[in-house]
Amino acid sequence: xxxxxxxxxxxxxxxxxxxxxxxxxxxxxxxxxxxxxxxxxxxxxxxxxxxxxxxxxxxxxxxxxxxxxxxxxxxxxxxxxxxxxxxxxxxxxxxxxxxxxxxxxxxxxxxxxxxxxxxxxxxxxxxxxxxxxxxxxxxxxxxxxxxxxxxxxxxxxxxxxxxxxxxxxxxxxxxxxxxxxxxxxxxxxxxxxxxxxxxxxxxxxxxxxxxxxxxxxxxxxxxxxxxxxxxxxxxxxxxxxxxxx
Amino acid sequence: xxxxxxxxxxxxxxxxxxxxxxxxxxxxxxxxxxxxxxxxxxxxxxxxxxxxxxxxxxxxxxxxxxxxxxxxxxxxxxxxxxxxxxxxxxxxxxxxxxxxxxxxxxxxxxxxxxxxxxxxxxxxxxxxxxxxxxxxxxxxxxxxxxxxxxxxxxxxxxxxxxxxxxxxxxxxxxxxxxxxxxxxxxxxxxxxxxxxxxxxxxxxxxxxxxxxxxxxxxxxxxxxxxxxxxxxxxxxxxxxxxxxx
Amino acid sequence: xxxxxxxxxxxxxxxxxxxxxxxxxxxxxxxxxxxxxxxxxxxxxxxxxxxxxxxxxxxxxxxxxxxxxxxxxxxxxxxxxxxxxxxxxxxxxxxxxxxxxxxxxxxxxxxxxxxxxxxxxxxxxxxxxxxxxxxxxxxxxxxxxxxxxxxxxxxxxxxxxxxxxxxxxxxxxxxxxxxxxxxxxxxxxxxxxxxxxxxxxxxxxxxxxxxxxxxxxxxxxxxxxxxxxxxxxxxxxxxxxxxxx
Amino acid sequence: xxxxxxxxxxxxxxxxxxxxxxxxxxxxxxxxxxxxxxxxxxxxxxxxxxxxxxxxxxxxxxxxxxxxxxxxxxxxxxxxxxxxxxxxxxxxxxxxxxxxxxxxxxxxxxxxxxxxxxxxxxxxxxxxxxxxxxxxxxxxxxxxxxxxxxxxxxxxxxxxxxxxxxxxxxxxxxxxxxxxxxxxxxxxxxxxxxxxxxxxxxxxxxxxxxxxxxxxxxxxxxxxxxxxxxxxxxxxxxxxxxxxx
Numbered sequence: 001x002x003x004x005x006x007x008x009x010x011x012x013x014x015x016x017x018x019x020x021x022x023x024x025x026x027x028x029x030x031x032x033x034x035x036x037x038x039x040x041x042x043x044x045x046x047x048x049x050x051x052x053x054x055x056x057x058x059x060x061x062x063x064x065x066x067x068x069x070x071x072x073x074x075x076x077x078x079x080x081x082x083x084x085x086x087x088x089x090x091x092x093x094x095x096x097x098x099x100x101x102x103x104x105x106x107x108x109x110x111x112x113x114x115x116x117x118x119x120x121x122x123x124x125x126x127x128x129x130x131x132x133x134x135x136x137x138x139x140x141x142x143x144x145x146x147x148x149x150x151x152x153x154x155x156x157x158x159x160x161x162x163x164x165x166x167x168x169x170x171x172x173x174x175x176x177x178x179x180x181x182x183x184x185x186x187x188x189x190x191x192x193x194x195x196x197x198x199x200x201x202x203x204x205x206x207x208x209x210x211x212x213x214x215x216x217x218x219x220x221x222x223x224x225x226x227x228x229x230x231x232x233x234x235x236x237x238x239x240x241x242x243x244x245x
Numbered sequence: 246x247x248x249x250x251x252x253x254x255x256x257x258x259x260x261x262x263x264x265x266x267x268x269x270x271x272x273x274x275x276x277x278x279x280x281x282x283x284x285x286x287x288x289x290x291x292x293x294x295x296x297x298x299x300x301x302x303x304x305x306x307x308x309x310x311x312x313x314x315x316x317x318x319x320x321x322x323x324x325x326x327x328x329x330x331x332x333x334x335x336x337x338x339x340x341x342x343x344x345x346x347x348x349x350x351x352x353x354x355x356x357x358x359x360x361x362x363x364x365x366x367x368x369x370x371x372x373x374x375x376x377x378x379x380x381x382x383x384x385x386x387x388x389x390x391x392x393x394x395x396x397x398x399x400x401x402x403x404x405x406x407x408x409x410x411x412x413x414x415x416x417x418x419x420x421x422x423x424x425x426x427x428x429x430x431x432x433x434x435x436x437x438x439x440x441x442x443x444x445x446x447x448x449x450x451x452x453x454x455x456x457x458x459x460x461x462x463x464x465x466x467x468x469x470x471x472x473x474x475x476x477x478x479x480x481x482x483x484x485x486x487x488x489x490x
Numbered sequence: 491x492x493x494x495x496x497x498x499x500x501x502x503x504x505x506x507x508x509x510x511x512x513x514x515x516x517x518x519x520x521x522x523x524x525x526x527x528x529x530x531x532x533x534x535x536x537x538x539x540x541x542x543x544x545x546x547x548x549x550x551x552x553x554x555x556x557x558x559x560x561x562x563x564x565x566x567x568x569x570x571x572x573x574x575x576x577x578x579x580x581x582x583x584x585x586x587x588x589x590x591x592x593x594x595x596x597x598x599x600x601x602x603x604x605x606x607x608x609x610x611x612x613x614x615x616x617x618x619x620x621x622x623x624x625x626x627x628x629x630x631x632x633x634x635x636x637x638x639x640x641x642x643x644x645x646x647x648x649x650x651x652x653x654x655x656x657x658x659x660x661x662x663x664x665x666x667x668x669x670x671x672x673x674x675x676x677x678x679x680x681x682x683x684x685x686x687x688x689x690x691x692x693x694x695x696x697x698x699x700x701x702x703x704x705x706x707x708x709x710x711x712x713x714x715x716x717x718x719x720x721x722x723x724x725x726x727x728x729x730x731x732x733x734x735x
Numbered sequence: 736x737x738x739x740x741x742x743x744x745x746x747x748x749x750x751x752x753x754x755x756x757x758x759x760x761x762x763x764x765x766x767x768x769x770x771x772x773x774x775x776x777x778x779x780x781x782x783x784x785x786x787x788x789x790x791x792x793x794x795x796x797x798x799x800x801x802x803x804x805x806x807x808x809x810x811x812x813x814x815x816x817x818x819x820x821x822x823x824x825x826x827x828x829x830x831x832x833x834x835x836x837x838x839x840x841x842x843x844x845x846x847x848x849x850x851x852x853x854x855x856x857x858x859x860x861x862x863x864x865x866x867x868x869x870x871x872x873x874x875x876x877x878x879x880x881x882x883x884x885x886x887x888x889x890x891x892x893x894x895x896x897x898x899x900x901x902x903x904x905x906x907x908x909x910x911x912x913x914x915x916x917x918x919x920x921x922x923x924x925x926x927x928x929x930x931x932x933x934x935x936x937x938x939x940x941x942x943x944x945x946x947x948x949x950x951x952x953x954x955x956x957x958x959x960x961x962x963x964x965x966x967x968x969x970x971x972x973x974x975x976x977x978x979x980x
Binding site for chain 4: 288297402403405410413415416417418420426
């Protein structure tokens, strides 16, 4: 079973999925495509192989080129569960552990219609990770220069960071400056290869009877983080993941 | 009068300075040298001239190459008033307004002796700015690759960012990769020119009877932000600047 | 008909191909894959759209990660016809015209066995282009850091340049410096997408009855340039393309 | 004695200087300021310390932002002796040896008035170095994006390259692309620090009775290379340095 993210917006229903899968041996993969991106894979590999030592600060920048339509915003579950959920997954992927606490500062700065629909479009979210690292995600629904997808892990032995991809390395130097291409426009351009590798990994898990790279627990945790972020925003305080049921 | 930062760790004493200066016409400049750095000046100029539109997210990375000695840590006033205070100034410089609220997530990850001395060495600090932008600062007392001093302002029309300076642009490509020089080691290397420009601006203010570029109010605000960050860390909640007296 | 480069090492046989094709309406495409590379396409597009004004200096760097086996070197037709021929095509692609003269400075610096086989492995080749621009190609059979494929066009209104691709944008900063990944290893990695686009263009020309993007004349000219380079090296003087029959 | 470059345009007069200095112990330094530039120093240090192995290809890009006035062009001695002479010195600095042969391809592409004054403004010059490396210099009198001063040394173990300096590291990302600042405008901006270090080295040689870093022989060789380039251009053939008397 391949399930796009999020499994559900309701934790109890996600837990039903986990319970139903328990002991069946069924292959279940949740669709966090960014783990298969060449840049984030390289960052994770550097961290996992000890190249930055003990992780201390993890930073994710994730900004869309344009907000979705208001009709979609209304049924999206909110920015944290619709968009940031990918970054919550990325934080877990890079840290190699779960978050214990979330603090969300957010605002409606891009389009008033999003605020009227009850959602935010700009956020800075701080997370305490189980391994002691502090993570921070910054989000915007509208980066006019394109899809901005960066990550950085800082630790006791150094830092690894990944920047954006663009359509070419061509750079024009003229009287106005030295201009490179914008980042690739959106997820279809940036993650096309990653989608292919994601499905290949799923097929490989079935054909060769391996664990899927992202199981139902990997679907649950980001949802908990998203719900904690929502609660943090509403109550204007840091929220423990354990508060979310 | 040229006063190195911070004016004091005690707000009431800083306010005494402001009161004493009031109406005297005396030239008073507080020593936030980074405002005179060529990179941060260029970022501020881009923001002030409208190149990024309305500011929405402001990010500062500020990491020292090595922590000060423990004897110094004990009398430093704490990382927020000793080190982050420069970043609080930078946030005000780039935002062009004051902060209204601070949330500090911090830890002792670099050296246990710093924790024993009652201080932190790693932090992610989120600030709400008066103009609606959200700012975030990340700090470490030890970046093994050198002094890491970056800034980024993201807004409705784009983003401006500044990276580190290094001793040369030489890059070596060999079997191990493509390797550029590390950032300049510490503040004397990175901000040597800025210190010169800072003093020149002070002299210019006196000789030509101009306003100093950083007055006593510019010394007060970062101290308020630092004290709010300390309170936020102690009470584990966002703290209003107005709570600090 | 799709013909891999070079059509032949013998100009009279290439001319037979041109004569045989004449008036048949047969679709003929020669396999200069690099014209379909995203970076070089972007450089060419910038030049063709006037972004650098009148072209004055064209520079190509083309270095392989490792030399071919000596058995291959012996039957390769020599470096100029085997390897540089791609760069001769690239010069024509970027200049939008033919070369009139070639001067080749070359040496055997990589592997003595290549010299014993009568070939060179290192070269700097200067070309006079019909449009007045001067072009220069530098080649090596062995760049230990990987496949080095860059281009730069300098003109009256500015410059456009393209650098290498690498497997990811991940950069590691530590005590040793700031290290990015090496360029992609060789042509299969660098030009995989270009090979696909090359064949798609060929199919498109047949299916939709269009001109192929590279015809037999495009196969002839680089061969003339390669033979002129060989003659230049032997006679140690600039050689006119018109001297080659 | 500190002598700006070139010592003279007439080789016999330069040789008189060498003869007059012989055995006097007088400190003589010729003003090739670029050897004191932080970027080129770093490239030279990497080469001299063996980091690129045996040098095989040396590339210099040297382009001015704007041509000098025609009155100056007429008395300049020609571009090779006025402008390229710095690059001839740089080639010797990076190679650590003299050139044996020069081939110059050049044209009048920037301003017809320069051609009318009997000079060229665009050139690609190939040099055979004593150590086996091939060097290539490309020059233009007018790069609209600013002073373009780059160098690259490629060898058996890798490559070292240096790019331009700019006024700041600020980069603006918007709908038009990702734009960094232009290179510093001209030699006063780019080489200000180098001029200081050059004079400091001269003073140091006198005060501490050391060899000057650039003696009269270092003034002679680039003049020979410039005169060989002129002869190569006139006679349209490679010219041996030994042909110049």
